[in-house]
Amino acid sequence: MSEAAIQTYTRADEAFDCLQTAIVKGDLVPGEKIGEVELCSRFNLTRGPLREALGRLESRGLLVRRPHAGVKVVSVSAEELLELYRIRETMEGLAARQAAERMTDDEIADLQATLDSHEKMIEQAQGQAYYQAEGDYDFHHRIATGSRNTKLAQMLLGDLYYMVRMYRYRLSTSSGRPHMALEEHRRIAEAIAQRDGELAEFLMKRHINAARKNIETKIHNGTLSI
């Protein structure tokens, strides 16, 4: 009865995944034009499925396409990155509220358990940006799905997070405040556990707002350059 994984994995799906991770990890540089044939040889694909994947990526906003002129990875300005966080603030606030109302007790227990493992990871991998980013992603992912709001989860996980992760890799801006972020996560999880939707929403909004301000000051400092 449980969703039987991806029964059949089509070439276009493969292309989609390859391209997506390549974009997120920064192997494909924004602004630079990328030829289709080059991509084909790179991922051992043929142009048909590749084009289909390009179309999907485009409609998700990770690529921009100009007819007969090729595609390039979207280049997001500093302002647009900050706008992204404004969107996250409202949407994830909603997700947190609905998650507080709808997550099962088991899911909440899991959520809190993952926070413990995140704590260990942070201590072990002192400042290793990668683990911080993955832990953070894991937490937000669980809440998005926990909202039981299909479209909301789809928009967050399918659209926004890829973009955010892309800039995480690129700017290696994994918050730089791991302990504080973890503490905020803990509080949000606690609010959810108490089924206090309003509080969960408030805390989540403040959490993301703090992350945004953090990036904002870094940009003004010149620590971050886009």
Place this chain on the structure above:
Amino acid sequence: MSEAAIQTYTRADEAFDCLQTAIVKGDLVPGEKIGEVELCSRFNLTRGPLREALGRLESRGLLVRRPHAGVKVVSVSAEELLELYRIRETMEGLAARQAAERMTDDEIADLQATLDSHEKMIEQAQGQAYYQAEGDYDFHHRIATGSRNTKLAQMLLGDLYYMVRMYRYRLSTSSGRPHMALEEHRRIAEAIAQRDGELAEFLMKRHINAARKNIETKIHNGTLSI
């Protein structure tokens, strides 16, 4: 310097538009399987571009696809439709706030002018759902773009609105309260004109919340069936 319209219109774009409007207008029934060749003959297309369009529609959530089994128009339950309004509430609230901060005076004047024409349309086309829906769409469209938040506008206009419009057509649920909706629009426009972002956000959220409740009661009444 002004965006030179769509210079070249590719077959895939054509397919995308055709399919999108067909879905929105309800010519393509949700849940029912649709063959590719059938669509090709219907829109005078070949399978290549069509498939690309299908991919785009799928990643926007208007179609669901099962490998080797075909595509079908997404069927949204009543609960999911209401969830959609919850998402709109937060996102359009943000849009209204940012629009109040960023729209030009000219844009605001235009916005208020369109409301006048909407009023006339409502009076002339007594209860004609179509015009109500179009006027409503126009208003929200202007605010979304007025937010100057590229990604936000993209998500609202490229994702949510198509889905909402789809269900507008299908349920012909054009609010059923045109005068009240217009009055709410007026107040939102006024708040934007006064550059009162907080108020604009509040009013927009309340406006969409009212629309959601309206649908909710209709569903419980049995007036609306999905």
Place this chain on the structure above:
DNA sequence: AGTCTATAGATTGTTGACAATATGATCCCT
């Protein structure tokens, strides 16, 4: 009789060749 299996048909996914368009360099004109 009901259920499971195997096969045939149809539909989707993929491939490689063909046509249309944009880019860049060359050449001509002012």
Place this chain on the structure above:
DNA sequence: AGGGATCATATTGTCAACAATCTATAGACT
């Protein structure tokens, strides 16, 4: 010499045939 138009090239968009997969029908077995 600089700017603009022209043309060649390379790249993208499109097409039609081929291969792989699913669904439905029919048959056999329990």
